[in-house]
């Protein structure tokens with residue numbers, strides 16, 4: 616499994632098409648383990664994490680972020696994926712215990728698990744005052760089509776999007792990855808026709824990674840004349856910490872903290888992004904409460 620340079624940006628057909636491909640097997644397997652995902656939940660979350668990581672490869676600032684939120688009112692509930700400009704990807708699915716199989720296609724039924732009665736929202740926080748946010752209705756809940764539609768409607772980008780997660784019988788991730796093939800604004804009919812011919816014949820994207828190809832080798836196989844422009848890496852990384860949650864606890868009402876101290880003698884908080892839990896003892900909560908009161912005092916002093 617590769618994590619170094621697992622995202623590759625290339626151009627083909629005289630720069631009329633830009634390709635971004637990512638091999639995310641290790642990343643999606645980490646996500647599956649963190650959330651104990653059943654196969655269909657794993658596929659849906661993995662596709663969303665991969666697409667979001669690829670979209671974030673546009674970001675120049677490593678601290679800037681892309682957040683994708685999908686809610687189709689299906690059994691999975693809400694899927695959230697976040698990636699920063701440095702390639703740190705994290706996310707979660709509302710209900711990870713979903714295993715729906717489509718007997719007709721012989722594949723995991725991601726579309727039914729996600730549902731189609733809802734939206735895909737993509738928010739890009741570029742460090743400006745307001746994040747750029749685009750929202751589209753879901754097309755199929757299969758996620759690749761939904762991101763393709765989002766790009767067309769919200770960013771005026773014509774593209775082909777392939778996303779895939781192959782789950783082993785033991786539920787681990789066998790191969791995962793994605794590719795966004797984007798027509799540049801000046802693309803001519805010839806480039807459009809050539810791209811269509813490639814995507815029509817293309818095998819599922821996860822099959823390339825199952826064969827052991829890297830993102831770059833996958834691009835080369837589909838587009839032998841591709842010019843490689845940039846290599847980046849994507850990885851599963853949450854970045855949460857006990858300090859972060861202590862800050863969050865300091866923001867809740869003093870009465871609620873008092874209840875945690877008096878009734879529960881401590882509290883366990885769980886990071887929804889990575890599933891990690893942090894325990895705060897009675898004494899630690901009391902220390903947070905102290906800071907709380909001092910902060911409230913300072914506020915009232917400065918208000919006078």
Ligand SMILES: [Zn+2]
Pocket residue numbers: 853854855856886887888889890891
């Ligand atoms: Zn976390």
